[in-house]
Amino acid sequence: MEHGGVSRNRRAVAAACVGVVVIAAYAVVGAMQILVWNPLAAVPGKSLDQIRNEMAAAGGSLGEPVVGGFVAIGIALALALLAGAALGRVRPGPVIVLGLVLLVLGAPAYWIASFGAGMSIADTFATHGGDHAPWGWMLQWISLGALVGLAVFAVTLGLRRRRPRAA
Secondary structure, eight states: OOHHHHHHHHHHHHHHHHHHHHHHHHHHHHHHIIIIIHHHHHSTTSOHHHHHHHHHHTTOOOOHHHHHHHHHHHHHHHHHHHHHHHTTOSOHHHHHHHHHHHHHHHHHHHHHHHHHHHHHHHHHHTSOSSOOSTHHHHHHHHHHHHHHHHHHHHHHHHHHHHSOOOO
């Protein structure tokens, strides 16, 4: 592999490593929001065990398996991207784009993972099913920022391709 290829591969791996860390953090914060912070904010004055017990008595739950799937799928996709970069199969640009796409897709994935828990909280405690703690909105803003990043990347790439090359 020529020198430029090694450097490009290192950049791809570095970008993928950053992606794994950011995506894993997103997934963990999402899980904590759904399973801990939001229930505690929705039902102030009760412990998490009390909340879970009352929800179970009412036939509901926080949907731990769905939330676990949200976390596992996000992290697995990020690790697959890292593996592709480490094997030299994915260049730095596509690594960045795919990492941003995963962050954008985090918003609908979070919504799907949190829907059942939110409805169960709403049904059990006569409140709304949306986010009560602020961290869910933070995740939405991160996904929006990733979408903006994709747009900037696309515009930048388009401008580079249109620029005439020196002879």
